[in-house]
Amino acid sequence: MHVLSLQTRSHSRVWSCYVDLMTYAEYDKPPLELHQAVLRRCVPSPAALRTWTASRMQRGQALRAPHLYEGRLKTVMRNIRAAGVEATLQDYHVILEQFAAVGHYTGSMHVFTELTHVCKLEPEPKTFGLCFKAIAHRLSLPMYKAQRADIVADTSKLCRKLLKEMSARNIPCTSFNLDLVIRIFKEVLDQEGFSQLMKLGYGIDLDYPDHPPLQGSSTLSPFSTPALNTTLDMLGRLGNVAKLVQTFEVLTQPLPPQASQHYSHEFDDEDDFGIANPASTEPYKAPHAQPNTTSYNILLRHISRAGHATFARHYLFQATRLDRQVDRRLRSQLYHNPHATPAPHFGINRGTIIPVFGEANRDKNMELMRWVGWVARMTIRRKKNDIAFYCEQRDSMSAPVSPSEPAPSDSRGAPPPDITTALDVDLDAPSAPPDSPTPEKLFNINLHLRILEKNLDELVSWYENHYEVALSRATQRVKERLGRRVWAGKNIYLLSDNARITIPRKAWTGIVNFKPGKTRASNNGRVLRSGWVAGYKGLRAPRLQPLQFFDPS
Template sequence: MRTLRASVLARFSARASSTLAFDSTSHLDSLQHTRIQDLRSALFKGGAPSRIWAHYTNILNYFNYDVLPLELHQQVLRQCSPPVRSVRLSDAKRLAQGKRLEHRHLHEGRFQAIISNIRALGCTPSLDDYHFILEHFAAVGYHVGCHQVYQEIIHLGLTPQTKTFGLCLQAIAHRLTLPTFEVFRMRLVSQTRKALDDLMSDMRRFNVPFTTANLDLALRIFKETVDEEGLNKLVKWTYGIDLDNPDCSPLDLLENQTTSSPQPFSTHALNTIIDTLGRFGDISKVVQAFEVLSQPLPQAKQYRFSSFDDEDDFGVPVHVPSPSNHSLPYALPNTTTYSMLLRHISRARHSTLARHYLIQAFKLDRQ
């Protein structure tokens, strides 16, 4: 009798345990499904970033990251922070109120967590995922964060594009315009110089040409950091202009060593070069650049003539290579050009030059 009772109790206990286990599993599955549906609904409705992030973290706190597909992680990434425009406006308001900026992004931790979860799935974040983060970092001038994201892009074997470099340049240029304590200014300039130099080297390595917008950003950075050597390299590479000898084509261009054709030279580019050289304080170089780059120069081959130098001392003809057909770039100056030119000349106290260009500007204005 006792044996029968024990057997019945054992069967009942086993049945109850299996029922409880089934109910527990069913409850967890139901809870997981409900929370994922809540997240999908919030994403679909375009809910507040904080609410979307709360739904996301609630799932991860109870379940593993792999219960969510890659697409959901990517959607959360793009909606866990306010739009870039709102971030810019928020920083502008803080500056107007005299408040100090952090020079970091408020939701950097969220971005890092989502990217880590994507990589933990065994997936590689897309270049668009990283571009989204770079856009946010660039909006607040977080150049250090942009550099770290860029390094991760390279580490994962992704190929950076024009947009990738442009966003990194935006971050550097924006950071240089933000208030900085004077004691930290030199360190900031040093960091940005190195960052720009690394970006330009990689643009050459990946054969990514400068767009007009990216070139303008790079020129602004060189102007703010007073990097004359870097400016010379950039102008030589992009425009085919050697600022040390602006009336001669660079040797590497003549030898066809450049991989892409020079960018079209514009009045805006002329103004930027004049203003940047003026900040360097080399007035002779400013005047030289203005005189050469603001008007077309005659082709050297028009003035080439034959002489007895075409033969050596023994009467053997010597081959003299013809000058290159490469035309030197130029752009017509405008009022801004003369304004910048006169400002830098006046600061250097060159009254004769200032008078000369002032008269020239008046004459051109009357035409």
């Protein structure tokens, strides 16, 4: 009890004392409260265990066992049953939280079976949520290609089993559980289950996203930005770009509620031309969410992989405009109310630009590649200006406060919050109704500056080390390919003439800035063949001399 009461206790020391106690006091039957305290303190916290496991996996030192301290948890539960008492549902939740932190979904299902069939405990929505959390976390962890098919099949089967158990026990599906189940269906690419859950959980029919579904539930969950990102990622993985774009436009810019007055589901009257009586149609507020940086990154990544350069250019241009709108709105709010300014939700980073440039590089679309370079340079310049502006704002806001004035209660001086993922949800929080406002985070200028500096460093590094090299290489390949056609006497397309014409060799040499070469004695009279053009103005190749073009005529 002394070790358990210490402020800075070690879980290994707690376990050592517990083993000694059970060895010497086996027949004294320690109270249930002591076993419960040891169960919660003999292992690291779920957050620390998750971080430690992830760091080992990054170093290539993955553990063979899914949970390193699973034996301790089993021993404590075995001692509780040996003492003639029963563990509570909260004790099982402690074990489920531990297994969810490392993605041990098989152990979570064994614990769920034990508490429902052996201990006859009634599970709660949090119980199912912890099991869903373990399954979703395992699907997000790396796995061998040979094991992926079996893991996907097992997790999909267990997820459907849990859903049937919830339906049989009449347990409502909270918004957190719904988000986790949809995430699981996205990872296993279960299109039918995903579409059905979208209808029942959010009231969204992916075939007709601007209309209410024909079969829906009376209790709908609020459609959040993480749910929007999951939906976009699911549709992008399925490869349906048309439905992906349609869903993004409808779920981010919904029709006003008054538009539902013009819907018509029956055409009994031939003279109404399909226009229903406005009084007979209730206003329908379509579910929607505000897109963030991840939304645009997911959208651009899947569009670029599908090879739609026009869509990629359009949404990258839209992202640049949204980035400026968000920044101008943020500056205005800081000027009028600096202590209650909501945090921004969008900002261009490297992940927004790279997919579009990759599509242009694969297709050798030189116009799009140069435009992406202009967007990158403009974004770099703007972020430098933003950093300078917010540094001045931070210096002016950090003025000393006199003792008579109370310090403002904001989060500017607080440490930055931990960056969490969609799996880090509070399963104890009550489910909010769909029209309830989402609580906004307050603006933290220190965190905002760190994000800006990180995005700026990544963009500058990518532009200098990858963009310029790739643009030079692509330009070289295009010139060589067209040069081979010119030397073979074939026609090429010129934008200036808007036609395919045959160009003389000397004229083509001047157009593409080829350097005239000379035959040197060290070459033994040999000359370079046609198409071996490598030099052009602006090409910077360290430690390599540009090849010189020689006209064999």
